[in-house]
Amino acid sequence: MTTVTAPALPAGRTIRLGLSRAGYEIRSYFRQGDTVFFTFLFPLLMLTIFSVAFSESEFGRTPDGDPVTAAQYYLPAMLAAGVLLSGLQNMSIDIAMEKSDGTLKRLAGTPLSVVSYFIGKIGQVLVTAIAQAALLIVVAATAFEVPLPTEPEKWMTFAWVFLLGVTTCAILGIGLSGLPRSGKSATAVIIPIVLVLQFISGIYIQFSMLPEWLQNIANLFPLAWLAHGMRSVFLPESYAAVEVGGEWNLTGIAIVCGIWLVVGLIVTRLTFRWIRKDG
Amino acid sequence: MTTENVVEVRALTKSYKGVEAVRGIDFDIRRGETFALLGPNGAGKSTTIEILEGYRDRTGGTVSVLGVDPKHGGLPWKARLGIVLQSTGESGSATVREQLRHFAGLYPNPRDVDEVIAAVGLEQKAGTRIGKLSGGQKRRVDVALGIIGRPELLFLDEPTTGFDPEARRQFWELIRGLSGEGTSILLTTHYLDEAAQLADRAGIIAGGELVAIGAVDELGGADARIPVVRWVEDGALRQERTTEPGRLVAAITASGEPERLEVIRPSLEDIYLELVGETAAASALTEGTRA
Secondary structure, three states: OOOOOOOOOOOHHHHHHHHHHHHHHHHHHHOOHHHHHHHHHHHHHHHHHHHOOOOOOOOEEOOOOOOOOOHHHHHHHHHHHHHHHHHHHHHHHHHHHHHHHHHHHHHHHOOOOOOHHHHHHHHHHHHHHHHHHHHHHHHHHHHOOOOOOOOHHHHHHHHHHHHHHHHHHHHHHHHOOOOOOOOHHHHHHHHHHHHHHHOOOOOOOHHHHHHHHHHHHOOOHHHHHHOOOOHHOOHHHHHHOHHHHOOOOHHHHHHHHHHHHHHHHHHHHOOOOOOOOOO | OOEEEEEEEEEEEEEEEEEEEEEEEEEEEEOOOEEEEEEOOOOOOHHHHHHHHOOOOOOEEEEEEEEHHHHHOOOOOOOOOOOOOOOOOOOOOOOOOHHHHHHHHOOOOOHHHHHHHHOOOHHHHOOEEHHHOOOOHHHHHHHHHHHHOOEEEEEEEEEOOOOOOHHHHHHHHHHHHHOOOOOOEEEEOOOOHHHHHHHOOOEEEOOOEEEEEEEEOOOOOHHHHOEEEEEEOOOOOEEEEEOOOOHHHHHHHHHHEEEEEEEEOHHHHHHHHHHHHHHHHHHHHHHHHHH
């Protein structure tokens, strides 16, 4: 038999196709009404509800004596929730669906590398998470008059916590996508995980009001740390007093998220397949 | 004449949890040829085609597709294949043109997007989201995605399921065109007229084994093609197989006009059913002996 040597594919193709995938994925994302609502707009909806429901309440005062409104108090929590939803929830459900509806099988038959596929997915998550955070911050500042930090260091903290959080959640989402056995069960498997995590991590309930043992459990996962990091940016310095250890622990965020990121990468490397062979 | 094989399959076996779905299959597909793999559901057709596509690992035997073992087929290998899977249920929020343009970008030397859309007859639907298309139209998108990369070897797994008769004829024209351009094609289908129309050669799989292989008009051997003369005599149905039906008919009509006289040349479907039926009967017999 004659062996025909295939022409080599051009270099840089993996990245180029990854970016092309990202554009394709982002367009698909915004065309799906349910993901736009439950993933993209959900934190904004929750922020609005909290702001309106607790409009008469005070969530402590700034050192200058100004009251901290519900909107200001919940903005960091909703930013953290957005990172979790856009990263973990969206990614895991999306991939689980694509596994079961044949999208991955089709892609597996094309000269698209898995790396390009993931660049596309992570690109989609990054762009939607950034748009979501921007929307939350703009609405909070304009509609609910939340004072935003003016110090550049605060925004630097925001940037790295946000990017580390999105990346970690996205990678963990890929790892979790193997958990549901079918696309239909994907939401039923993933949403409870995401919901429980939000409740114990101080997203809907003030973290300082949870019993210490529950805080300790929550602090094993990245979400509580992301919310902690966001609070350090958007709440007055004096609020550090009610945190675990009585201070903002930015190193802790980097360590816990970093460990989960590595775990997620290993799980992804070991478990992700285009298709379940011989399933 | 140089004959180069794009597919070589030798002693291919595949077991699932101890059950042998494919039990020792051999066949070749020559470059430029259209080869049809026929057989009833569960016979091992899809398992075989998915092993060739690299979707499944074989249990035994050797397989070469475009000179590469599909187990180790990398991206440059995939760039030379076109795969139309049996059926897909993608949600499809992209339009037909967006989807084709995106997939064209994955290949080093793709076909022109609008030409492919026209070739599958979806010009009117180019701007429609795939999720909003009918089943037959979605299937045409599948076919379009299979050929957009200008494949050397095209796998078509039951491509015309859900097509109306006119769409099937258009599809046949498209496949003849691709074949004319030199594309090698492996087709599985339940429509034997489709295989007869398109394939140069065919193999029939039943019970995990290849029970017949050959040129479509020679399949089953010369004996299977011997015409049958059938008529009614004294109220009883009579039939006789003969290589000289004209002579037989003349002999019958010599004694008067017979009732319901017909000369039947076995179609591919008749031959297929006979071959598959024999296997089913044989395996039923084996099962019976075992019990």
